[in-house]
Amino acid sequence: MSRSAHPAGPRHADVLTEGHYSAPAADLNVLDEKVWSRTVTRDADGGLTVGGIAVARLAEEFGTPAYFLDESDFRARCRAWSEAFGPDADVFYAGKAFLSRAVVRWLKEEGLNLDVCSGGELTTALDAGMPAERIAFHGNNKTVAEIERAVEAGIGRIVLDSFQEIVRVAHIAQRHGVRQRVQIRVTVGVEAHTHEFIATAHEDQKFGIALADGQAAEAVRRALSLDGLDLIGVHSHIGSQIFDMAGFEVSARRVVQLLAEIRDEHGVELPEIDLGGGLGIAYTSEDDPREPHEIAKALSDIVTRECEAAKLRTPRISVEPGRAIVGPTAFTLYEVGTIKPLEGLRTYVSVDGGMSDNIRTALYDAEYSVALVSRTSDAEPMLVRVVGKHCESGDIVVKDAFLPADLAPGDLIAVPATGAYCRSMASNYNHALRPPVVAVRDGEARVIVRRETEEDLLRLDVG
Numbered sequence: 001m002s003r004s005a006h007p008a009g010p011r012h013a014d015v016l017t018e019g020h021y022s023a024p025a026a027d028l029n030v031l032d033e034k035v036w037s038r039t040v041t042r043d044a045d046g047g048l049t050v051g052g053i054a055v056a057r058l059a060e061e062f063g064t065p066a067y068f069l070d071e072s073d074f075r076a077r078c079r080a081w082s083e084a085f086g087p088d089a090d091v092f093y094a095g096k097a098f099l100s101r102a103v104v105r106w107l108k109e110e111g112l113n114l115d116v117c118s119g120g121e122l123t124t125a126l127d128a129g130m131p132a133e134r135i136a137f138h139g140n141n142k143t144v145a146e147i148e149r150a151v152e153a154g155i156g157r158i159v160l161d162s163f164q165e166i167v168r169v170a171h172i173a174q175r176h177g178v179r180q181r182v183q184i185r186v187t188v189g190v191e192a193h194t195h196e197f198i199a200t201a202h203e204d205q206k207f208g209i210a211l212a213d214g215q216a217a218e219a220v221r222r223a224l225s226l227d228g229l230d231l232i233g234v235h236s237h238i239g240s241q242i243f244d245m246a247g248f249e250v251s252a253r254r255v256v257q258l259l260a261e262i263r264d265e266h267g268v269e270l271p272e273i274d275l276g277g278g279l280g281i282a283y284t285s286e287d288d289p290r291e292p293h294e295i296a297k298a299l300s301d302i303v304t305r306e307c308e309a310a311k312l313r314t315p316r317i318s319v320e321p322g323r324a325i326v327g328p329t330a331f332t333l334y335e336v337g338t339i340k341p342l343e344g345l346r347t348y349v350s351v352d353g354g355m356s357d358n359i360r361t362a363l364y365d366a367e368y369s370v371a372l373v374s375r376t377s378d379a380e381p382m383l384v385r386v387v388g389k390h391c392e393s394g395d396i397v398v399k400d401a402f403l404p405a406d407l408a409p410g411d412l413i414a415v416p417a418t419g420a421y422c423r424s425m426a427s428n429y430n431h432a433l434r435p436p437v438v439a440v441r442d443g444e445a446r447v448i449v450r451r452e453t454e455e456d457l458l459r460l461d462v463g
């Protein structure tokens, strides 16, 4: 394919249109390690390598678009979370960020637990051998069939999300002759600083039971009165992609206050609290995420302090990071197709994927970085918008970024930090074939979720 330079697009200095972008990095060839997984580097020829394998080779073998997941980075992040929280806490990986049988096996080997939120995730977890007692089941509308399956499997905990569900789970558990371990999900009234669609602990939304006006206390009363339930604690999840620890601290404080009220009213000290997931990661150089040990310390300090003040035994803490574990471990590799310079605006760079493999930009206005990875370039930076091949103008992968002005069709570009909520939210829009996920580790690459084929599409179409 041609590597010749196309007519250079507008340079950043000429562009005065609206958009959010900072000045280009001094050298576009330098990879910002904040946004790339740990084994990513450039080799002597300038091409990017991950797990010791050149992306050019990966593209040849697995095609594009494709997600490449750095397995040793994933495992290292699992270990960092469980070491940071220590033996008196539990880390549940949130499977909704990305789940596959291989991921379940890695979690099991690294000693993590797993949070699932659908029958499909539960099936994947059990099929790959995650012990049922290490699984938590979430969701605002679990079906009776899903609850039955979870109870039958001997699931570790079900997180109750409504008054109706308290009764539903209690009946099912009784029918199976068990006392199901449960937590109650409360909404603590925190407005986390994140996109509206992914903030979950303010009151006007569908999750949980409000602490305000005594709803959560009433839910506890009912759960304690039902034989089928073993109420082990209270759960709070305040949102996603959050950097500011203040929201978690308020949440922890309110949850501990509820434990104290429960002790005062019922004479029982619930042994556990779950503070959910939601920790932010770096999508661009401007993001500064906290390390797991800082998060663990901040949370355990506040819980310990509040419990001492309320004269409560410190409960066992659990957390549910999804994005913070898998997000930074993968990038999406695309081949550049059409390049369209729009005079005085910016250059549109079309890739062979788009909103079907990364809906986050269209849905949340998410920001991403991008780099030319099949070679280096000394050309000037040009302001680009990386777009997909779908039939709508909102099909944007990276809204504002800089790539070298000699970018040409056939070049490979990669978008880092796409491990979370990209493959798991991928669609077949325009009958796109969902890309594979390829795990790379120590010089070996293997497909863990294969690329969809046109036969897969036709197999479902039975009309």
Ligand code: LLP
Binding pocket: 094, 096, 097, 115, 138, 198, 237, 239, 240, 241, 276, 277, 278, 279, 320, 321, 322, 323, 324, 360, 364, 420, 421
């Ligand atoms: N626990 C519960 C109860 C949750 O609802 C979630 C995410 C998590 C844990 C994990 O949150 P994380 O650590 O991954 O932020 N699709 C959106 C994110 C939706 C999050 C839903 N719940 C996105 O792409 O940003």
